[in-house]
Amino acid sequence: MVKGYYPKTINEVLEILSMEEEHMLICGGSDLMVTKKFAQNMIFINQIEELKEIKEDSNKIYIGAGCVYKEMIDNEIIPEVLREAIKHIASPAIRNIASIGGNICNASPAGDTLPVLYAMDAIIVKAFINKDGNLYITRVPICDFILGVRKIALEKNEMVIAIEIDKESYKNMTYSYYKKVGGRKSSAISKLSFVGLMKIENNIIKDVKMAFGAVGPTALRSREGEKILIGTKISDIEEKKEAVINFYDKLIIPIDDQRSTAKYRKKACLNLLNDFITYKN
Amino acid sequence: MIEFILNGNLVSTNSDATTRLLDVLRNEFNLTGTKEGCGEGECGACSVLIDGDLVTSCITAIGSIKGKTVVTIEGFRETEQYKVLEKAFAKAGAVQCGFCTPGMILAAHALLSKKSRPTYEDIREAISGNLCRCTGYNMIVDAIMIASKEGKGLW
Numbered sequence: 001m002v003k004g005y006y007p008k009t010i011n012e013v014l015e016i017l018s019m020e021e022e023h024m025l026i027c028g029g030s031d032l033m034v035t036k037k038f039a040q041n042m043i044f045i046n047q048i049e050e051l052k053e054i055k056e057d058s059n060k061i062y063i064g065a066g067c068v069y070k071e072m073i074d075n076e077i078i079p080e081v082l083r084e085a086i087k088h089i090a091s092p093a094i095r096n097i098a099s100i101g102g103n104i105c106n107a108s109p110a111g112d113t114l115p116v117l118y119a120m121d122a123i124i125v126k127a128f129i130n131k132d133g134n135l136y137i138t139r140v141p142i143c144d145f146i147l148g149v150r151k152i153a154l155e156k157n158e159m160v161i162a163i164e165i166d167k168e169s170y171k172n173m174t175y176s177y178y179k180k181v182g183g184r185k186s187s188a189i190s191k192l193s194f195v196g197l198m199k200i201e202n203n204i205i206k207d208v209k210m211a212f213g214a215v216g217p218t219a220l221r222s223r224e225g226e227k228i229l230i231g232t233k234i235s236d237i238e239e240k241k242e243a244v245i246n247f248y249d250k251l252i253i254p255i256d257d258q259r260s261t262a263k264y265r266k267k268a269c270l271n272l273l274n275d276f277i278t279y280k281n
Numbered sequence: 282m283i284e285f286i287l288n289g290n291l292v293s294t295n296s297d298a299t300t301r302l303l304d305v306l307r308n309e310f311n312l313t314g315t316k317e318g319c320g321e322g323e324c325g326a327c328s329v330l331i332d333g334d335l336v337t338s339c340i341t342a343i344g345s346i347k348g349k350t351v352v353t354i355e356g357f358r359e360t361e362q363y364k365v366l367e368k369a370f371a372k373a374g375a376v377q378c379g380f381c382t383p384g385m386i387l388a389a390h391a392l393l394s395k396k397s398r399p400t401y402e403d404i405r406e407a408i409s410g411n412l413c414r415c416t417g418y419n420m421i422v423d424a425i426m427i428a429s430k431e432g433k434g435l436w
C-alpha cells in the first residue's frame with residue numbers, strides 16, 4: 001500500500017526526504033498520474049503555500065516550484081514570453097493543477113517551459129537537510145540541472161523549491177517571440193517549439209537568446225549560434241541570416257517519433273528561426 | 282484516511298493516496314455522472330470542480346485533494362446555475378449521446394464564474410480540454426452563450 005505524506009512546509013518535506021525509505025514527490029500529478037510509476041511513500045506537495053510564492057526584487061524574479069500555470073498566466077511579474085508559452089500548455093483543467101516545478105523535474109524533451117527557461121538562463125533553487133539537521137540551499141543553472149531525457153541533477157534528499165530569473169535576461173528586449181507547433185490548438189504535446197528574445201539598440205543587435213524545444217533530449221540553446229548575430233547591423237541581417245540558419249541546420253538533429261518526423265521538425269525550426277530574425281524588418 | 286468535502290458533505294476514504302479521484306467518486310460514492318473517457322487528462326469527461334476550479338479527476342490523486350472541496354455534476358445539479366445551463370443545453374440541442382455533457386456543464390460553469398459575459402472565443406478556450414464526439418461543438422458553444430444571457434446575476 002502506498003503511504004501518503006502531507007507536509008505543510010518545505011522543512012517538513014526535507015525532513016521526510018532525509019529519511020532512509022524510498023520517497024517520491026508529487027505536485028499536480030499531471031505527469032505522474034499518467035505514467036503511474038509511484039514510490040512506496042508519496043509526498044504530496046501541492047498544498048504547501050511556501051511553494052506557491054511569486055515575487056520580485058529589483059534584479060530578479062522568484063517563482064515557487066509549486067506554482068501552477070493558472071496562477072502564472074495572469075501574474076505580471078512572470079515574463080511575458082513565459083506566460084505566452086504557458087498559455088499553450090494542455091487545457092484549462094490541466095493548467096489548474098500542473099506546476100512549473102513538475103514540468104522542470106519531469107525533464108521531458110517536450111516540456112514547454114524548458115526552452116523559455118533556457119533562453120532566460122533560469123536558475124533552479126534546490127534545498128536539502130543534511131545529517132546534522134542543517135538546511136542547505138543551492139542554485140544551479142537550468143542547463144546543468146537537466147541532464148537528459150527524464151534525468152535531472154537532484155539527489156534523493158533534495159527538492160526543487162523555486163526558479164529564479166535575472167531581469168536582465170528578458171527586460172529591455174526589443175521583442176520576444178514564441179511559437180509552439182503541435183497537432184492541434186489545445187492539449188497538444190509539442191512537435192517542436194521555438195523561443196527568441198532580441199535586443200536592438202541604435203540599429204545594432206545588442207543581444208539575442210534563442211532556444212528550441214522537442215528537437216533533442218533537452219532544450220537546445222547555443223551561445224555560439226547567438227554570437228553570429230550579436231553586433232550585426234540591422235541593415236546587414238539578410239547577409240548574416242544564411243550563416244545563422246546554416247549553423248542551426250547542422251546543430252539541430254531531431255528524431256522521428258509518433259508526433260512528427262525529423263525532416264518536418266528541422267524545416268519548421270529553421271523557418272521559425274528565419275521568421276524570428278527578420279521579425280521587425 | 283483522507284478526508285474531503287464532497288458535494289457539501291464531509292466524507293473520507295481509505296483508498297491508497299495515489300488512487301484516482303475518478304475511481305473514488307464512481308466506486309466508493311456511486312457518483313457515476315463523472316465519466317471516464319481517455320483516463321489520461323485529455324478528454325474532460327471526468328471533469329469535476331475542486332475548490333471551484335475545473336480539474337480532470339482521472340489524473341487527480343486522492344491524496345492531492347485532502348481537505349479540499351469537490352463538486353461533481355450530482356452536486357452541481359442542485360444549483361440555480363445548473364438549471365440555467367440545463368435549459369440552455371436543451372434549447373441549443375447541445376446534448377446527443379450525453380457522455381461529454383457533465384464535463385461540458387462544469388467547464389461552462391467554471392468559465393461563467395470567472396467571466397459572466399464571455400465571448401465565443403472565451404467559450405471555445407474554456408471547453409478546449411473537453412472533447413465531444415457527437416455535436417461538432419457549435420451547439421455547445423451556443424448553449425453556453427445562451428446560458429450567459431439567461432443567467433443574468435447568477436454568475
Ligand SMILES: Cc1cc2nc3c(=O)[nH]c(=O)nc-3n(C[C@H](O)[C@H](O)[C@H](O)COP(=O)(O)OP(=O)(O)OC[C@H]3O[C@@H](n4cnc5c(N)ncnc54)[C@H](O)[C@@H]3O)c2cc1C
Pocket residue numbers: 024025026027028029030031032033034065066088089090091094097098099100101102103104105106110111112113154158159160161187188189190321322323340
Ligand atoms: C492532458 C495533458 C496535457 C499536457 N500537455 C502538456 C503540454 O502541452 N506541455 C507540457 O510541457 N506538458 C504538458 N503536460 C505534462 C504536465 O502537465 C506538465 O509537465 C506539468 O507541468 C507537470 O507538473 P505536475 O505538478 O503535474 O507534475 P507531477 O506529475 O506532480 O510531477 C512530475 C515530476 O516532477 C517531480 N517533482 C514535482 N515537483 C517537484 C519538486 N518541487 N522538486 C523535485 N521534484 C519534483 C515529481 O516527483 C515527478 O517526477 C500535459 C499533461 C497532460 C495530462
Ligand code: FES
Pocket residue numbers: 316317318319320321322323324325326327328337338339340
Ligand atoms: S477521462 Fe479524464 S480527461 Fe479523459
Ligand code: FES
Pocket residue numbers: 375376377378379380381382412413414415416
Ligand atoms: S454529446 Fe456525445 S460526446 Fe458530446
